[in-house]
Amino acid sequence: MKAICLYFQIHQPLRLKRYRFFDIGNSHYYYDDYTNESIMRKIADECYLPANKILLDILKKYKGKFKLSFSITGVALDQFESYAPEVIDSFKELAATGNIEFLAETYAHSLASLKNKDEFVSQVKEHSDRIENLFGVRPTAFRNTEMIYSDGIGEMVSEMGYKAILTEGAKHILGWKSPNYLYCNAINPKLKILMRNYKLSDDIAFRFSAEGWKDWPLTAGKFVDWINEIDAKEELVNIFMDYETFGEHQKKESGIFEFLQYLPAEIFLKSKLKFETPSNLATNFQPIAQAHVPYPISWADEERDVSAWLGNKLQNEAFEKLYALRDDVLALNDNLLLKDWKYLQASDHFYYMCTKFFSDGDVHSYFNPYSSPYDAFINYMNVLSDFQLRIKEKKGLASDDAEALRAEITKRDAIILEYKSEIRKLKDEYSKTE
Known part of the structure; x- marks a missing residue:
């Protein structure tokens, strides 16, 4: 049956x-x-x-x-x-x-x-x-x-x-x-x-x-x-x-x-x-x-892959920075850090940074509380910067936080500018095919 x-x-x-x-x-x-x-x-x-x-x-x-x-x-x-x-x-x-x-x-x-x-x-x-x-x-x-x-x-x-x-x-x-x-x-x-x-x-x-x-x-x-x-x-x-x-x-x-x-x-x-x-x-x-599924698939978007979460440089930069902190978080075994570590891993944060604007653009915008993927990226990276400072404090490490933040912001802005330029080119190419 x-x-x-x-x-x-x-x-x-x-x-x-x-x-x-x-x-x-x-x-x-x-x-x-x-x-x-x-x-x-x-x-x-x-x-x-x-x-x-x-x-x-x-x-x-x-x-x-x-x-x-x-x-x-x-x-x-x-x-x-x-x-x-x-x-x-x-x-x-x-x-x-x-x-x-x-x-x-x-x-x-x-x-x-x-x-x-x-x-x-x-x-x-x-x-x-x-x-x-x-x-x-x-x-x-x-x-x-x-x-x-x-x-x-x-x-x-x-x-x-x-x-x-x-x-x-x-x-x-x-x-x-x-x-x-x-x-x-x-x-x-x-x-x-x-x-x-x-x-x-x-x-x-x-x-x-x-x-x-x-x-x-x-x-x-x-x-x-x-x-x-x-x-x-x-x-x-x-x-x-x-x-x-x-x-x-x-x-x-x-x-x-x-x-x-x-x-x-x-x-x-x-x-x-x-x-x-x-x-x-x-x-x-x-x-x-x-x-046989050698590469990850999902139920998202036309591609049915993981590009909704890890399909651009913004997403991958945030993703890599997050998981680079794992060993320190676990070693400190602080309940508040562990709780935030868990919630910051939610896939939604990376989904909000998606820059797709073709067939799945409406779906992404429906679920997105941010006005743009760049706003989502900046907000998340600000949170992650604070989270990283808390880890340093718990470890008793002294650092020039102002200098470190300036370097982080410079890197972040460069990524955004580069990606905005790529998106503009793609949009221009897409409009020519319509």
Whole structure:
């Protein structure tokens, strides 16, 4: 019997306050508490709480026939705890049904898997500990930040004992093959790979309320008809998306909650699909082939790579400077430093510095609290400069901070000028092709 796997990502970044040059050395608190609380309360009321209520009713109605999976970042859990504790309670109600699987991931929604294995493993353990403490079950399946995956990342995940990993069904990886099968890691075949059906997933996540879309309006019945058109030999349908699709990205007025409410009923009525969780699929299905992914892929943008976070000099400069501090941070073992170190690793900070302006430009600007990638870079580097000063103070190192800051700013400004020049050239070339 063909299986459908519903998976929802839940993440909210911890946004930095406007941190100016004159704050360096004077203010060691980096977060915009007002904005973070306001956004979390808004999304809790518009998405998490109403969507969880609908899912709880469905889970109780179908008594084990309906199953789904979530991953909730540690950063989101920390904000739930501070600003919307009732959201955690609502997830505990879902967990109590026994038909929810919570996936492991990096605690800080970080890019550690691309840089430092020890940091990656440490964050994944911390996240799994938190999930087990909250919901009573330790994760056995894994979802990396933004579904970033490669053969090497899969090997690390397998070594940590996870049986399955989720990633994108990227065309340049699959070629003629379909995402609607189970695959396995090319280095350690024990790790099973579930690949997202991006067409069906994005029909809900991105196109649902687009009145100019040829298939608008999308109903649950129509969606099930599309699934039924899939070749009978194909075994899985992996529908993966942000949970914020429901009520936040697609507003209540669009009918998105009705779609969620009626989808399981339409699937049971019109198809032979059964709902499964990632770990169940890894146990009950056999992979048809190894997935060879030599370079990291993700579910972001048309390229399905990591260029959304590490695609320009601004991002790479910030990324390298951050991880150069790791050994000192761990050696000092200071709780406040460790907490800030974790939050500063969130991939969102690098996403805000993205300079893409082609097909994915609107997506990047929608999620970006800064007026430009350069503002994001400057703000982050100011914070990182202060963070570095705190490390020096804790280590008892004397230095000419003013001279060091001048050198840092000179380097930063040179990078920005160089990159602005490159962007102008690219924009000129792009405008000529239109």
